[in-house]
Amino acid sequence: MNHPTKFSGYTQAFLAALMTFTCGMSYGAYSLLIVPLSERLGCSLTAAGFPATVETFASFLVGLFGGGILIEKFTARRCVLIGSLVACLFVAGYLYLPSLLLVCVFEAIVGASMAFGYSSGMSAFIRTWFIEKRESVLGVAIACIGFGGAAGTWLFGVLDSNFGFGVTSIAFACLGILCILIYVFALRTPEQLGQKPLGWEKAEALASAEGQSNSTDFGVDVKAALRSPSLYLIMASCLLWALSMVVSPYLATILMTNGVSDLDAANYSTVNNIAIAVMSIVVGALTSKLGPKSYVIAAFGAGIVGLAAMLAWLQVSRTMVTLLLAVVLLGAGYVVGTTYGPIVTTKVFGNKCYDRVIPLVFGMRCVGLGVGVLLLPSLAEQQGDWTLPLMLAIGMMVVAIIMGLLAMQLAPMRKLHQNGNKT
Known part of the structure; x- marks a missing residue:
C-alpha cells in the first residue's frame, strides 16, 4: 500500500462531518418542534417532551447491548449513512405522526440509530483515517454538529414562517439525498482507496514492540x-x-x-x-x-x-x-x-x-x-x-x-x- 496523502484523509473526514452536519441541522430544530407537537396532539408540553426521554434510553440500551457490535457489523462508513438518514426524517416525524405513541416509537428508532450512527459512527470512521492528529480532526468534525444545529434552527424558522410545515419537513428530508450521494460517490475508507491512516508508521512500530500485527x-x-x-x-x-x-x-x-x-x-x-x-x-x-x-x-x-x-x-x-x-x-x-x-x-x-x-x-x-x-x-x-x-x-x-x-x-x-x- 502507498503512504496515505493528507488530502485523502482530511477530505474523507470532511465528508463524514458534512453528513453529520445534516444530523445536527435536524436535531437542532428540536426545541422548535415541542410546541407544534403539543398543539397538534392536544397534550401538555411536558408530555410533548417525553419522546426525547424515550430517545435517550433507547440509545443507551442499544449502545449497552449492541452499539459496538453494530458498528463492527455494518462498518463505520455505513453507520454514518444510517444515522444521517434517520436524522433527516426527524422533523417530519414530529410534524406529521398522528399520535404521541408513534412519536415515542419514532424517537426510539432515532435513539437506537444514535447508538451506532451520528457522532458514534462519525468518530469511528475518522479513526480509520487518523492515528495522528485524530483529536484535532475529530474536534473540527464534531463542531459541525453544533454549527449544523444553529443552521437547522435558522432554516426551520425561515421555511416555517414563509412556507409552512409541509415544505419545511420536505426540505429537511431532502438532506438525506445529499447524504446518499456522498456515501455512494465519495465516502471511502483507507482500504477502499489503497491507503493507510495518518500516523500508521509510529503505531506500527509500537504494535511491533508488543507483538501485535495490526498497528491500527x-x-x-x-x-x-x-x-x-x-x-x-x-x-x-x-x-x-x-x-x-x-x-x-x-x-x-x-x-x-x-x-x-x-x-x-x-x-x-x-x-x-x-x-x-x-x-x-x-x-x-x-x-x-x-x-x-x-x-x-x-x-x-x-x-x-x-x-x-x-x-x-x-x-x-x-x-x-x-x-x-x-x-x-x-x-x-x-x-x-x-x-x-x-x-x-x-x-x-x-x-x-x-x-x-x-x-x-x-x-x-x-x-x-x-x-x-x-x-x-x-x-x-x-x-x-x-x-x-x-x-x-x-x-x-x-x-x-x-x-x-x-x-x-x-x-x-x-x-x-x-x-x-x-x-
Whole structure:
C-alpha cells in the first residue's frame, strides 16, 4: 500500500462531518418542534417532551447491548449513512405522526440509530483515517454538529414562517439525498482507496514492540477493558456530566422564567450553540498539544465555572457580562458530551476495543441527559428557583472531573506503553 496523502484523509473526514452536519441541522430544530407537537396532539408540553426521554434510553440500551457490535457489523462508513438518514426524517416525524405513541416509537428508532450512527459512527470512521492528529480532526468534525444545529434552527424558522410545515419537513428530508450521494460517490475508507491512516508508521512500530500485527488496532481487548475500573469511571463521569450539563440545552427556559424576553433568550441560546461549535474545534487542538488530561480539566472546568456563573447571575449579579460568561462557558462545557468519550477512551484503552466500548460511554451520556431533563427542572419547580439544582450540578461536575482523571491514571494503556519501553 502507498503512504496515505493528507488530502485523502482530511477530505474523507470532511465528508463524514458534512453528513453529520445534516444530523445536527435536524436535531437542532428540536426545541422548535415541542410546541407544534403539543398543539397538534392536544397534550401538555411536558408530555410533548417525553419522546426525547424515550430517545435517550433507547440509545443507551442499544449502545449497552449492541452499539459496538453494530458498528463492527455494518462498518463505520455505513453507520454514518444510517444515522444521517434517520436524522433527516426527524422533523417530519414530529410534524406529521398522528399520535404521541408513534412519536415515542419514532424517537426510539432515532435513539437506537444514535447508538451506532451520528457522532458514534462519525468518530469511528475518522479513526480509520487518523492515528495522528485524530483529536484535532475529530474536534473540527464534531463542531459541525453544533454549527449544523444553529443552521437547522435558522432554516426551520425561515421555511416555517414563509412556507409552512409541509415544505419545511420536505426540505429537511431532502438532506438525506445529499447524504446518499456522498456515501455512494465519495465516502471511502483507507482500504477502499489503497491507503493507510495518518500516523500508521509510529503505531506500527509500537504494535511491533508488543507483538501485535495490526498497528491500527493497538490496545487492550474488550475483555480487559470490561475488567478495568477505568471503563466504569469513564461511564460514571459521563453520567454525572450529563445530569449536570442538561442546564445548557435547558438554558432558554431558565432565562425566560427569570424575566428574560423570549427573543433575548433565543439570542443567548444561539451564543451558547456557537460556543459549543467553537469549543469543539479548540478541544481538538488543546488535546493534541497538551494531552487528554488538560482537555478533561479545561472542558469540565469550563462547565463548572459556567454553572457557577449562572448561579451568580440568578443570586448576585444580574448583569449581561455575568450572563454571557455563563452562556459561553456552559456551551464550552457541553462539548464534553461528544468529545470526552472518543478522546479519553482512546487514551485509556487504545484502538483495539474502541468500537465496542464507545457505545457504552455514549449510552451513559444518553441516560444522564434523559434523567437530567426530568430531574433538575422538577427540582427547580419544587424549590421555586434554580439555586439548588445548580449547586447540585456543580457538585456532580466536580466528582466527574476527578473520576475522569483517575480513569486515565489507571489506564490499561499505561502498562502496555511501559512494557513496550522495556522491550
